[in-house]
Amino acid sequence: MSERRRRVALLVLLGVVLAGAPAPSRAQTSDRTTSDAASPVDPFAGLTSPHFEAIAAAVGRLGAEGAPQAQAVLRALSAHHLFVAEDGGLYVREGESWTDARTGAPVASAPAGARMVRENNRVRGALAQAMAGQALLGGDAAARRDAAVRLADHPDPAMLPVVERALATPHEAGLDVPLQRARAAMLLSPGAPTTGEQAQSAAVRVLRDAGGLDARAVLARFAADEAAPAEARKAARRAIVTIDRRIRLWNLGQQVFYGLSLGSVLLLAAMGLAITFGVMGIINMAHGELVMLGAYTTYLTQKTLTAVAPGLAAFSLPLAVPVAFLVCGAAGMLIERGLIRFLYGRPLETLLATWGLSLVLQQAVRSLFGPTNVAVATPGWLAGSFQLGGLTITLDRFAIMLFAGAVMGAVLLVLRRTALGLQMRAVTQNRRMAALMGIRTARVDALTFGLGSGVAGLAGVAVSQIDNVSPNLGQGYIIDSFLVVVFGGVGNLWGTLAAAMTLGVGGKALEPLVGAVSGKILLLLLVILFIQRHPRGMFPLRGRGVES
Amino acid sequence: MTDPTMRITRRDFARFSLAASAAMLGGSRTLRAAPPSGEPIRIGVLHSLSGTMAISETTLKDVILMLVELQNRKGGVLGRPLEAVVVDPASNWPLFAEKARQLLAVDKVSATFGCWTSVSRKAVLPVFEELDGILFYPVQYEGQECSRNVFYMGAAPNQQAIPAVDYLLSEDGGGAKRFALVGTDYVYPRTTNQILQSYLKQKGISDADVMVNYTPFGQSDWQTIVSQIKTFGSAGRKTAVISTINGDANVPFYKELAAQGISATDIPVMAFSVGEEELAGMDTKPLVGQLAAWNYFQSIDTPANQAFIQEWRAFTKNPRRTTNDPMEAHYIGFNLWVQAVTKAGTTDHDKVIETMVGLKQPNLTGSVAEVLPNHHITKPVYIGEIQEDGQFNVVWQTPRAVPGQAWSPFVPETRNLIGDWRAPIRCGNYDTVKKACLGTRHV
Incomplete structure (x- = not known):
């Protein structure tokens, strides 16, 4: 009071x-x-x-x-909450109680013919x-x-x-x-x-x-004002030049941020493929659909949490991370056991089968959730942006960059420091030898594919924050993912990182110069030229274990 | 779902609302006519049920199925039942032409309701003209076309784009002096922007104050373009964005706008392809105040619209399903076709086309759609602002329904063209100065 x-x-x-x-x-x-x-x-x-x-x-x-x-x-x-009654009275409605807006005094009953002030x-x-x-x-x-x-x-x-x-x-x-x-x-x-x-x-x-x-903007309007004093207008024009110079400098940094942020999304989408395609050599055309499944898992997690514990709804994203990993990992293992293991060594059949599978998954999601987008809300702590000097750092993009880094670190740890990682590398490098050493190759295959699929699911959680969550979601990422993995060098995670960032920053640098459409075409041409000269990508795997 | 009591109530509800709507639609005619008998009249439904466009087009297929069901309850047409033949062109433009040929040549449909993108319409146009079919096209489009075999139920540019620009130029719309035209790279945005650019020039907006930007289909990274718009808006004059961005790419575009802190009060975005269905997948809080121009909004409160929404929700068994502008266009188109067949007494294509011009059908927002000689219709224009609940708040409307113009008066090459399919002109591109038809067919 x-x-x-x-x-x-x-x-x-x-x-x-x-x-x-x-x-x-x-x-x-x-x-x-x-x-x-x-x-x-x-x-x-x-x-x-x-x-x-x-x-x-x-x-x-x-x-x-x-x-x-x-x-x-x-x-x-x-x-x-402000209403106008028929008699011209102004009223505030709070729940079911009404007060006279002009005096603040409560009114007994709802005023006649009240319409909201638009x-x-x-x-x-x-x-x-x-x-x-x-x-x-x-x-x-x-x-x-x-x-x-x-x-x-x-x-x-x-x-x-x-x-x-x-x-x-x-x-x-x-x-x-x-x-x-x-x-x-x-x-x-x-x-x-x-x-x-x-x-x-x-x-x-x-x-x-x-x-x-x-x-x-204020200075530009003032400088264009004929009625303003000439000296001050001249000063304003000079100030605009100074500001523009500063903005141009910051813009460079801003473009790099945009590039890195696009690169992080590409990295997340491609990392799962870097494992299934890069390490195992499976051409998995349903990879994009696993990303989509991750996004839908995020949606379901959010919906469930909002229904069960509305107070915790803001934390649905962190919760969706393990859930999406497990759901998509399980889906991946199911795909490997049920389909892909029958097709090892037959890349063309694998390609066709997984492409068919991608259509099945899309239509299944379309039948379950409908063809329209579902809404995944952005929690308050991810909305908006902050200023860093002259840079505008959008929070959702920034979080995705950090998340991509964390996922990359975790995947590297698994591959380098765990027994499973060791077995994975052994099986990829020489399957027969690994089998002779007592490694259960079938189990390792399933787990590797599950890991790759789980990482794709993680990409889905991130993508749900910046893109449509619709049955078509995966199609937008499959081509780019293959591009990143091939460009970076098959079988090399660091290569995937380098390729994602190169494509991200390169794409964003070209976009303001030649436009989004031509920029994309130009970038593809450059990658094709590069692959022509270096068919095994930026960082090809070397060593005896690599089959030529 | 398997609870029997639940099912009964839902069916009762559906029956009640159907009866109510039948009363609405049928006017003074008897509520339940004799059940239709005899050979069914087939109508084609040519909408993508899979692929990129499924998100928008599946809904339109369902609308036609609902309208057919309603019509059959009222006794069909000419005493015969209607039967919908649904095909899936799968968002694949050449497949549209193939499926159209199948509908006309094999299924012998009396009329076809279909297409969404202009490129799909352009693909089926030669087929409909060759086999003399009838196509009802339900989406707002870029104009510059007038075929004898197509009835354009969506808005022509003068029924959407031009009034929208007028609103942005007005005091209430913010008095914009600079315009960023942002669109997906295909025929509709390019043609619309060409018309808008010459219109803006006539309104005294210089070329330096207009920025044009195109992006590929499904663009998902808008960071650079949004920051370009922000920079473009810092010239000290009110700036507005006119968006012809195609469905899918809109969500990331609006998300990026919100993330970079551009609100509708700073730089309003006027969209021509964002409706209630697209918003259903978005968190609309950061979008409050962003604009859309359409000829129908779900939020418009008329008895006809209420009845339609109720029927639609009962039909889809979803009490929160939204309606949108192309759905109303199909509603108008379907009812006009029923009128034409009833009046002509036959489903013969030539006779139905001849009968169509001049027919009137009340639309869902309280005015009347009249079929014009150029096969377009009269439509009211509404400007809506997005609200928190994902619906639109109408902030401006034309005083009366606007007749659709096939050819834009703002493009020099088509300034003198009109379409008139009545005798004696019978031409889709008649030059009023040379007094000559430029071609027997549309273009």
Whole structure:
């Protein structure tokens, strides 16, 4: 309660400050009588209008000027809890209880003919702006910082007094930079109060030092404004050049990140194949479908966990990792025992049989789950991005990079440091000799194929976060997976890693230059040329054990 | 599922809703006509049930099966029962032509409902013209075509793309001054973007303010392109994206937009191929406010639409199944065909084609679809914003139904062309200046 009272008090204070401030030169406010006129003006009137334009204007006014209950009303609007009754009354619905939005007093029964106040992008934009203004004056430290950044990125001169006021009151050190940036951006935006060339040039300098795309946008608009003073405009143009140079540098790093991230996805998808095709020599055309099964397992795990323990739903992804590995590993062993073991040494038949199997699996999933995509939600801790200098690091992609590294490490460990790994390598290098040494080759074959399939399932967990989860999912990855394994050198995991990253970074470097379609074609051509010269890939296996 | 009581209630529910809808659809006619008898009238269903396009097309096959079932309950057509012949062209364009030939030559179907992608329609077009069949095409498309044997039930560019751009240019739509045209690399996006580019130029948008980008089918890595859009949007003027990205690639595209923090209030994305079905597989929270232009939304509240949704859910036995724009197009097309056959008194292709022009069928959103001489129909245009629940909130609509234009007035080569299949013109590409038909067939 005291929290709310404090906010209301702040709002009233804000109103007083605004009454004394110079009138903002915004069209929407100029036609309005001042708030201390004799006839009381209803600050909420616009919200009852059926037109988005009027609603957005009312929201903007509430944000910049405040009113008793303004904060509650804005919050209700953004939560779809604000209603207009037939008589023009505004009501907030919380569950089944109704309150009068203008007074905050509870109402006994549901108002007649209430319809929800509708939103569109225009209203939503105004709302975000207004709520940022409110948060800046009344929120906690984190909310104030977010609000200042929001106002700096979406400068609206009508909010200038709010920012000035926040600057004038004592505030934490971290808040000063975004506030100054917001103020500078507002001073340079259309409709700002005239402050003179000096202040504008100073604002240009602030934005130049801030850099970034949003600051660039403000400067570009200012530089194109014929009415602005020539000197300041020239400074703005120079600042844009400086910012562009900085952005170009960061962009290089950003492209590398995109490339590595694409490479990680390729690596994950190809790693299972590197085991089944690379180590065992089986051409498994159903590999993509095992990735798809992994993605559907993720979906089922998430659905089950949400139903059984909604509180733990955010952790469904980590849980899906072992589940998908086991499910796909088991499916892989079943495929090996039931189909592939009859076809060893007959690559053409294996290819046809596994291709047929891929169609069967696709149609089975289509019949079970329907042809449309299923929704795998991205947990909150994987949504969004963070800034690293001028780099935008998207969390889901970043997590996939780490995950790919971890899976790669685990697979290497299994192959190098476990008895199973030793047996696998022995069987691949010389099956008869291994059998004579007492290794049960059939069991090793099944386990190796199971491992490769399980890793494919892990790829499915990762892919469910960035791609469609549909029966066709696997088809998009099968060609790329073979490309990576062959390009890297069959039988060599490090080669697979190198090939995935080369293709990822190469693809992303070509994309902005020649476009996505030609980039893909060009990359394929380059790989073909490379394979022509080095038929065994980047890192061919050497040694006596390798059959030529 | 095996609980008998459960089954009875569900069947009762289905029966109730069917009866209700029959009342809706049949108007003053008797609810239960005499059961149809005699030789069944066959209609072809030419939709991919496997492969890439199965995600979208399977649903349309089911819609036709539902409409056939409903019609048979009302006594069929001309007293004869309808029978749907379903074939699977498997998202394989040449196979579309083969299956179309089979439907027309072997199964002797009276009309065919099918195709989704423009490339599949282009593949079957020669077959339908050669064997003089009738094709009802249910999807919005790029225009620049007008065949005597095709009835275009989806939107032409002036019924979707042009009004959508007008909305983005308007104050309510954000007053966009820069446009990124992003699409999949095939015939529909390329033709649509060609029309839009010349339209934007007429609206005073310079070439420097238009960015065009094409990606392969099934593109799943959008990082670079989204960051290009972000950079493109930093020129200080309001920027909007017009997306003609094909179904599959949309999910990763929107996921990347959300991950890189682009919201609809910053850079809105107007999509021409994203409907309720596509959203069903997406986490829609980060997409709130993104736009789509269609001629139908599931959320439009009319009695006809409510009845249709109910029937559909009963038919698919799924109380949460969504409906979308191409489904409405099939609903309109099917009912128009029934009207035409009833009026002509025969299923003879030539007579049915002659009868079609001028027929009227109420659509599901409260206005009327009229078959025009160019074999397109009148359609209302709606702009919807994506909501949290995956449905669309209509934020703008045309005051009345818009007649479809086969040929774009914004492309210099087709500016003077019209299609008119009535006597005496009987031509799909009639040049109104030269007063001559450019060819007896469509192009």
